[in-house]
Amino acid sequence: MSSSRRVLVVEDEPVINQSVSDRLTAEGYDVVQAYDGPGAVAAFGSAAPDLVVLDVMLPGFDGHEVCRRIQAERPVPVIMLTARDDEADVLVGLGVGADDYLTKPFRMRELVARVAALLRRVDRAAELAARRPLELDGMTIDGAARRVWCDGAEVHLTPTEFDLLVCLAAEPGTVVTRERLLADVWGWPGGSGTRTVDSHVKGLRAKIGSERVRTVHGVGYALETDGPR
Structure with a gap:
């Protein structure tokens, strides 16, 4: 577990947001929640997370715009959640700075594994x-x-x-x-x-x-x- 790492979970569906947040909290992460585009950008600025789990479809403005704005502020690992397994959507997400993506519905243990893997990469980057x-x-x-x-x-x-x-x-x-x-x-x-x-x-x-x-x-x-x- 990694209690020193903070994860921002951005998902407009309260049930999914809470399920993801509860699982990550159980894994030892410090979790911050947001439910729309503007709230996500604000939470990113105030909470300074180590990683962001980001839904594509959000009120206010979408996850791609959120990703653009937060990456312009500070590079951070981002896992995008998408309802469509469409290559065009995936490439847009990667183009604005996302590192990984999961198609809904996804297994919670796979999300947890990918969060851990991305954070290990951050640690390895320090060696460079x-x-x-x-x-x-x-x-x-x-x-x-x-x-x-x-x-x-x-x-x-x-x-x-x-x-x-x-x-x-x-x-x-x-x-x-x-x-x-x-x-x-x-x-x-x-x-x-x-x-x-x-x-x-x-x-x-x-x-x-x-x-x-x-x-x-x-x-x-x-x-x-x-x-x-």
């Missing part, structure tokens, strides 16, 4: 602060600042896109399986959720250039570079 920037074929990856430059221009990545890039860059030119990416980046053992990997790779390609990430169909992905310089 001690590393020197990595130079790879015109791309610079600064782990301490969590910033990336391609051919001299800064590229703005979501937290998940950055972690995905770091994982691929650790072995440039080597194919990394989807299952390993799920385990190393998301903390999900067992290989369930490869569509999540594919969606994030699509977003990463759009920002650093599609030619930099090679697909090996049925296996995984490789970062195409000339190697460390």
Whole structure:
């Protein structure tokens, strides 16, 4: 359990909001609740949560707008809850800074597992602060600042896109399986959720250039570079 970590739960359905909040509280998290877009942004500013569980459909303004506003204020891991398993909706969410998504109805234990996995990634990110920037074929990856430059221009990545890039860059030119990416980046053992990997790779390609990430169909992905310089 992790009593020192605070989670903001944003869901307009009171029963779902309370069920999620009760389960996370039972797991040892400090939970703050909000029920609409404006309330979510206000709660984020006052409570300073370590992670946000965010429904897409909200009164006031939707979860995508909430995500835009809170990520502009301070980068934070976000799990979005969506009623539709639609790739367009997922990509919009990832594009505004969400790290993960769950389609309703979902199993509470899966939500808890994903919350824990995202928070572990935050802890691992701190380890990057001690590393020197990595130079790879015109791309610079600064782990301490969590910033990336391609051919001299800064590229703005979501937290998940950055972690995905770091994982691929650790072995440039080597194919990394989807299952390993799920385990190393998301903390999900067992290989369930490869569509999540594919969606994030699509977003990463759009920002650093599609030619930099090679697909090996049925296996995984490789970062195409000339190697460390």
